[in-house]
Amino acid sequence: MPSKFLPKVKDALGLVKEGEIVSANEAFLRLFHLESLPITLGELFEDHFEDFGLFETRAKRPDGSMFEAEVVLLPYREGLYQLLVRDVSERRATEKMWLKAERLTAMGKLAGEIAHEINNPLGGILLYANLLREDLPVESPLLSHVDKIIKLATRCRIIAKALLNFGHPEDSLEEWVNVNQVLQEMFSLIEDHRLFREVQIIWELEKDLPFVQGNRSQLEQLVLNLIINAGEAMQGRGSLSFRTKFDPAEEEIILEIEDTGPGIPSEIQDKIFDPFFTTKPGGKGTGLGLAICHGIVKRHRGQIEFESRPGRTLFRVKLPKIHLENE
Ligand SMILES: Nc1ncnc2c1ncn2[C@@H]1O[C@H](COP(=O)(O)OP(=O)(O)O)[C@@H](O)[C@H]1O
Ligand SMILES: [Mg+2]
Structure with a gap:
């Protein structure tokens, strides 16, 4: 069935006559999982092509699977059109990911700048509120108002500090970090918190885990944010697993x-990775935890992803292994 009219190329090529693909090369049949021709354009593409040109559309296979397609349709001879189809799903997905990463980076930078601007005046508010508090007699009814100011301003400070942590691209990324150790140390910091006291902890750490190169305190913060989110999600019940492994193929x-x-x-x-996005009520969340995690992982040239369904949420961080010179 592959046509002698079609040049031998890797791309999927077909010949169209009156809205039907009457002939196609191997690549075309393979791309669409087709066994036989003819088949109409309407059966293969979501959009209808009025004319010739370059189109972006979704393509569908007879088995129901779909892909993002780039389609070129050109007049060939009297009544015949040449059709070229490319599966661009992967390219589109990558573009989308980059866009998102770029947006998050820009938002992070802005957030860091804003935090810097409000951090100093906030310090002043706290200082004067504390002075006022000291000067007020203990029985003063105004004391509780001043306490509120201090409490709220302190909260703003915490947020501003978290925002500032977005930045710091100048932090050294030269340390050799043992991820197993970071996990164990960070968990030991908070294991006595009521959120974790009744939670079953499962450790599955790979023994000879290679080091990663990076900034230890940033990686600690990453791990801590993820552990706290898990704890807050579980509300003191359930099990929490820590797992590390090495993927030799991807290093x-x-x-x-x-x-x-x-x-x-x-x-x-x-x-969930957007700065300030939180579902935690009553000012409990800042919505910055995962945005910061995202920034940290990106700075370490890694990836962060998650899988979630009711009853189970998994956050996965992939970090490149350190390369030693004598390897
Ligand atoms: N382990 C988890 N289980 C369920 N939801 C989660 C988990 N981790 C994060 N989330 C969701 O993502 C949101 C954003 O998380 P984060 O950026 O850390 O901000 P915060 O914890 O301050 O709300 C949370 O409010 C929550 O809705
Ligand atoms: Mg959080």
């Missing part, structure tokens, strides 16, 4: 933190 260290909390509803999964 990556993989760190997983999995909880048995309620999961992340699909309608918010797109937003």
Whole structure:
């Protein structure tokens, strides 16, 4: 069936006559999982092509699977059109990911700058509120108002500090870090907190995990944010797993933190890495934890991803292994 009219190229090529593909090369049949021709354009593409030109559309296979396609349709001879189709799904997905990463980076930078600007006046507010508090007689009814000012301003300070942490691209990324150790140390810092006291902890750490190169305190912060999120999601019940492994093919260290909390509803999964996005009520969350994690992982040339369904949420961080000269 491959046509002698079609040049031998790797791209999927077909010949179209009156809206039907009457002939195609191997690549075309393979791309669409087709066994026989003819087949109509309408059966293969979501859009209808009025004319010739370059189109972007979604292509569908007879088995129901779809892909993002770039289509070139050109007049060939009397009544015949030449059709070239490329699967650009992967390219589109990568573009989308980059866009998102860029947006998050820009937002992070802005957030850092704003934080810097408000950090100093906030310090002043706290200082004067504290002075006022000291000067007020203990029985003064105004004392509780001043306490509120201090409490709220302190909270702003915490947020500003978290925002400032976005930045620091100048931090050294030269340290050799043992991810297993970071996990164990960070967990030991908070294991006595009521959120974790009743939670079952499962350790599955790879023994001879290679080091990663980076900034230890940033990696600590990353791990801590993920552990706290897991703890907050589980509300003191369930099990929390810490896993590390090495992927020799990709030369990556993989760190997983999995909880048995309620999961992340699909309608918010797109937003959880956005700065200030939080579902935690009453000012409990800043919505900065995961945005900071994202920045840290990116700075370490790694990836962060998650899988979630009711009863199970897993955050996975992949970091490149350190390369030693004598290897
Ligand atoms: N392990 C988890 N389980 C369920 N939801 C989570 C988990 N981790 C993060 N989330 C969701 O992502 C949101 C953003 O997290 P984060 O950026 O750390 O901000 P915060 O913890 O201050 O809300 C949380 O409010 C929560 O809705
Ligand atoms: Mg958080």
